[in-house]
Amino acid sequence: MAFYEYQCEACRATFTVSQLISEHEKTRKEPKCPECGDTHTHQLLSGFFAKTDSKT
Numbered sequence: 001m002a003f004y005e006y007q008c009e010a011c012r013a014t015f016t017v018s019q020l021i022s023e024h025e026k027t028r029k030e031p032k033c034p035e036c037g038d039t040h041t042h043q044l045l046s047g048f049f050a051k052t053d054s055k056t
């Protein structure tokens, strides 16, 4: 699972979405803004961080 940070182009709200990395690469779909419901959102590249819970 990875987390992607997005910003809404309508209301400028930023929000984080958790997606499978494979799912994110496959769909390239922008999520809906949780604040105003607009679908014109773009990913903030600096907001990427991955989370792993495997202890190796």
Ligand SMILES: [Zn+2]
Pocket: 008, 009, 010, 011, 012, 013, 033, 034, 035, 036, 037, 038
């Ligand atoms: Zn919005």
